[in-house]
Amino acid sequence: MTPKEGEEWERSHYTPLSERREQHAMRHAHIFLIVGALVALGLFAVPAQAAPVICEKFGSTTIQNGRYVVINNVWGADTAQCIDVNQSGGFTVTQAAHNKPTNGAPASYPAIYAGCHYANCSTGSGLPMQASASGFGSLRSSVSMTYPGGGTWDAAYDIWFDPTPRTDGQNTGAELMIWLNRQGSIQPVGSPVGTVNLAGGTWQVWFGNSGWNVISYVRTSATSSLDFTIDTFYADAVSRGYAQRSWYMTSVQAGFEPWIGGAGLAVNSFSFGSGGGTTDTTPPSTPGTPSAANVTSSGATLTWAASTDNVGVTGYDVMRATGDTFTRVGGGSATSFTDTGLSPSTTYRYRIRARDAAGNVSPDSAIVTLTTQPGGGGGGSCAVTPTTQTAWNNGYVIQPVTVANRGTSAMNGWTVTFPLPSGHTITGIWNATYTVSGGTVTVRSLAHNGSLAPGASTSFGYQATRPNGNTQVPSGYTCA
Known part of the structure; x- marks a missing residue:
């Protein structure tokens, strides 16, 4: 997602990413530069596969027998840009007159x-894949990049x-961006919500x-460069309430967003797959028995001893039950x-499990x-005010x-x-967790926004679908 200055800019001036990146790309056939070859009386042969230079705005090609797709994708400007595709797994921006x-x-x-x-698929990727699938945790990607000294850009x-x-159209779950580097006064969409140590680095x-x-x-x-398991970052997004295990990963992309210049930006190598070498089939050890502290009428803090693993533990799942069925309510890399x-005067049971890469x-x-x-809310008085950000024929976004x-x-x-309302389905929620039972949605705070001082406020948002022609949005919100 590209940077922005302020929420209003994002909403009124920033075309949604899938539209801005690829809204015309599927209308164009793959563009290949015909490389001249010397042919003299049959003594010289034309190369079987030449790495093309692509200058067409929405041009693309495949490499390594279709394993990866490379796209030029000049979606936000009319200035010239060319990329020299490397059949071994990358490309170099050779011309970029952006300003x-x-x-x-x-x-x-x-x-x-x-x-x-947008229906332009590589071969053999195994995608789409549900994030709860047994093989999702083993999916890895690596990239090596080269950066020029000038220009304004991000590498992500x-x-x-x-x-x-x-396999086509706009994805409506989550877009996960990993910025390896940036140059110039640019920043991602939204606002910072924390800092985390993942994949050998510290990330805002x-x-x-x-x-x-x-x-x-x-x-x-x-x-x-970066070599990581996809779930290292996705598990963190899930633990923050921004993503769901029921969603499907559809593509893994690596490239650059240039504002000024950009020539010299290069992906030297790129890989995606289920790792390499010997398959790891050894599960982590059993986590320590959790202990509870700071138990109030609406919350509690759990701690436990870490698991060990022959390769490395990537995260934990916190499972909660009020009856016989345990449900995942959170987790992450911390112990x-x-x-x-939580509800006042209610008995809860918890257990922990660990995952590896x-x-x-x-x-x-x-x-x-x-x-x-007993009691609840610390004696506070809770008020809730929903705002419809946008609505269309078969869906809407309610935020804040x-x-x-x-x-x-x-x-x-x-x-x-x-x-x-009947026929409506929530497809995503952020800054909160939720459950749906009998047509009633229950939304609960997260660790970072559950405590509110007198006069303080926080917010969450969600997206939902509805039957075509239905103009309803939810009403009748209550807060406790």
């Missing part, structure tokens, strides 16, 4: 990718997720929404978790049982849904409920 203002969208996104993007992965296994996490969730990881110290939005899952830990305190403490004492976690 775009940095408070707007970039000129292009030249990239290499595996998977499907762009990884797409959709609630369905679609940004969140925004453009009709789908946009989660950007900006490396605090630039790097020219602690604060659960919020190959998708192996540990045995469940022993169970800890706790009972929340503002949750405010109108009382005189602190709130320690909040819960918002509302009826979902």
Whole structure:
């Protein structure tokens, strides 16, 4: 997702990413530069496969027998751009006459990718793949890049997720961007929400929404290469409530967004697949029994001893139950978790499981049982105000849904409920978790936004589909 200055710019001036990157790309056949060959009386042969130079705005080609697709994709400008495609797995921007203002969208996104993007699919990628599939945890990608000394640009992965296994059209789940480097006064869409250590580096996490969730990881110290499991970053996005395990990954892309210049930007190598070498089938060890602390009427903090693994633990799942069925309510790479939005005077049971990079899952830990305190909300008075950001024939985005403490004492976690009209389906939510039961949606706060001082407020948002021609949006919100 490209940078922006302020929420209003994003909404009114920034074309959604899939449209701005590829809205015309599928209208054009793959463009190949015909490389001249000396042919004299049959003594010289034409090369079987030449690496093309692509200068057409939306031109693309495949390399390595279709394993990857390379796209020029000058979606945001009419200035010239050419890329020299490397059959071994990359490309170099050889010409880029861009000069775009940095408070707007970039000129292009030249990239290499595996998977499907607007029906332009590589071969053998195994995508789309559901993020809950057993093989998802073993998916890896690597990239090596070269950067020029001048210009204004970012170097970023762009990884797409959709609630369905679609191979064409706009993805409406999540867009996960991983910024290895940037040059100039540019930033991702949205606003920073935290910092995390992943894949051997420290990343500032940004969140925004453009009709789908946009989660950007900006490396605090630039790097020219990265080798990582996709789930390293996706698990973090899931733990923050910005993505869901039921969604499908449709493509993994790596490239550049130039505003000014861009010549010299290069992907030297790119790979995507289920790792290499010997398959890891060893699960992590059982996590330690969780212990509960800071139990209030609406929340509790769990801690546990770390698991070990022959390769490395990538994250933990926190499972919660009030009856016999355990449901994942959060997790991440840390060995602690604060659960919020609980009901007063209610008994909850928790257990923990660990995951590694190959998708192996540990045995469940022993169970800890706790009972929340009576009362609720710390004596605060909760108010909720929804806003319809946008609506179309068969869907809508509600954001912000503002949750405010109108009382005189602190709130320690909040819960918002509302009826979902018949035929409507929530496809994504951000800054909160949710469940749907009997047509009632229950939204709960996360660890970072559950505590509200008197007069303070926070917000969440969600996207939903509805039957064609139905103009309803939810109403009747209540907050506790």
